[in-house]
Amino acid sequence: MYYDVVVGGGSVAGLLSAREIASKGFSVLVIEEDYEIGTPEHCGGLVSIAGLEELGIIPFRKTFDHMIESAEITSPNGKSFTINSKKQKVIEISRRELDKQIAFQAQKNGAEIKVRTSFQEITDTGIRTNEENIDCKIFVDARGVSSLIHKDRTGILSSAQYEIYADWIKKGKVEVDFDQEKYPGFFAWVIPSNEGKGKVGVAGKGINVSDTLNKILKEKGKYSTIRKIFAPIWIKGPIEKFVDGKTVIVGDAAGQAKPTTAGGIYTSGMGGVYAGQAISKFLQSNEISDLQDYQKRWMGRFGKEFEKQKxxxxxxxxxxxxxxxxxxxxxxxxxxxxxxxxxxxxxxxxxxxxxxxxxxxxxxxxxxxxxxxxxxxx
Ligand SMILES: Cc1cc2nc3c(=O)[nH]c(=O)nc-3n(C[C@H](O)[C@H](O)[C@H](O)COP(=O)(O)OP(=O)(O)OC[C@H]3O[C@@H](n4cnc5c(N)ncnc54)[C@H](O)[C@@H]3O)c2cc1C
Structure with missing residues (x-):
């Protein structure tokens, strides 16, 4: 079996790279180890409309949840201030649906997608999955933070996020709590999905995120848990090399999530877009410099801001x-x-x-x- 490109990881970055590569007529296969694209959803779903537009996505009605209007930031002693965020044009989206929407775009352009198929290793002629060997010219590593765990653990924090129903969650109002003793080096958050429904999460250095989140919720008031997720986040910024031989690393796997908040739909997604465009160029020209341009382009767009965020x-x-x-x-x-x-x-x-x-x-x-x-x- 042969494809010009195999993408390991069927989430924002991987699917966007596949969409771009397929749009230029090259054969591309996306393999996703989970049972379903977009699930399990490990995301708060906050993204700017401008960011989505740059990614080439106009959210479907199913994808778009609601507009965020304010953010309340609270200090350890309980003092808070509120920012009116209407101008930021930030929305809360369903990641389950967003990822499926990008998958739809990618397959419309000609990409193939297979779920329940995992990347195992690079071979001389391509890659090995849990099922078979596949030959390819380029492998795109879009496996998210799991790809970084073996390379460098120092930039990883544990996070927990529960999806809950609770009367105290207000539609349109994000909450961020700082407390260096309870959540060192990070914060706790509430992201509404609607009135009385949302995602409450926490991350921090060296803490038991599950215990911490349970305590936060107990203090907040009555709630019912609908779903729990535990996922690592990467806060150390971009890795040194996005291109390693014929492997092109994109998204969270390349450290492209924001060092401040670990948000990566936009910045990791743009990694996928830029990589896909560079790969298409390389497949036409066979010039390795065309591949390398991907890193230059991403760093040109986000490098300085990420340095400041660090x-x-x-x-x-x-x-x-x-x-x-x-x-x-x-x-x-x-x-x-x-x-x-x-x-x-x-x-x-x-x-x-x-x-x-x-x-x-x-x-x-x-x-x-x-x-x-x-x-x-x-
Ligand atoms: C709790 C939490 C809340 C967040 N909230 C926000 C937010 O509000 N806004 C925002 O912008 N960002 C947020 N993020 C970050 C955002 O989810 C990521 O930046 C984004 O999903 C990165 O996309 P990606 O495609 O690079 O990687 P991922 O979304 O991590 O996808 C990697 C994919 O690779 C698959 N995979 C892994 N290993 C293999 C393998 N061996 N073979 C095949 N497939 C494999 C995985 O199953 C997964 O589907 C949040 C993250 C967390 C953990």
Whole structure:
């Protein structure tokens, strides 16, 4: 059996690369180890409309859940501020449906998709799956964070997310809670899917995410659990080489999720799009430089922002609850208003800089985080 390209992993990045490759008439097979594309859904589903448009996706009615209107951010001592996020045009989508929608686009272009088929290893002439050997010119590794676990564990955090029904979940309102003792280096979140329905999650360094999430929910009030997922997230930014011989690494497998939030529908998805276009070019020209252009293009688009996000992450990892509380005290309505005017969901370090109090009188935090702070501003 021969295909020009085999893609291992049938999620956003893999399916988008297949869509692009098939659109140029090359044969491409996507293999997905799970039983169903889009399931199990390991995602909060927050994405900007601008991001989706760039990915070439206009959400089907089934995919689009609802618009996010505000984000409430809470400090360890319970003080909070709210950002009006209407300008950001962020929506909550069903990942189960989004992935199927991309699968539909890919197969319309001519790609083949097989579920319950897993990539095992590279062979001299292609790859081996759990069923057979398949020859190919290029293998696309789109296996998500699972592909990174063997390479580098240091950038991985555990996360838990439960889908629940609860009266206290408000349609359109995302909640983010910081507490360095309970969720070191990350945060807890509530992402509504509708009134009284949503996803509540947590990640953090060295914590038992299941126990932590159970505690969070107990404090929040009455709820019913519909689904639980436990999944690793990658927060260390892009890996060194996206192209390794005839293997092209895309999406979370290449570290293309945002270091601040681990959100990757857009940035990992763009990895798939850019890789697919570069692979098509390479298959026409046989010039290895055409393949390499994929990394240059992705880094050109996201490299600088990801560097800044990594610095912001370093700051979060170093500051304690007291400093976070102080930071929150200095956030004025002018600052939240200014952030509410921004449309930078995918390139959000300028909002983080504002929140860190560049113009404020945050002597403690600025001394603590001085060096990193200067870098993030540069
Ligand atoms: C709890 C949680 C919440 C999140 N919330 C958001 C959010 O709100 N917004 C956002 O933008 N991002 C979010 N993300 C991140 C987002 O889900 C990922 O960035 C995105 O799914 C990455 O897509 P991908 O195609 O690179 O990899 P993945 O979606 O991880 O897909 C990898 C695929 O490869 C398959 N696979 C693995 N091994 C093999 C194998 N050997 N053979 C064949 N197939 C294989 C897997 O089954 C899977 O389908 C969240 C992540 C988590 C864990």
């Amino acid at each position: 610095m912001a992450r370093k700051i979060l990892e170093r500051i304690d609850n007291q400093t976070i509380n102080k930071l929150f005290e200095s956030i004025t309505p002018e600052i939240t208003n200014e952030i509410s005017q921004k449309e930078d969901f995918d390139f959000h370090t300028s909002s983080i800089i504002k929140l860190l109090g560049i113009k404020g009188s945050l002597k403690t935090a600025q001394t603590l985080i001085g060096a990193e702070f200067k870098k993030i501003l540069s």
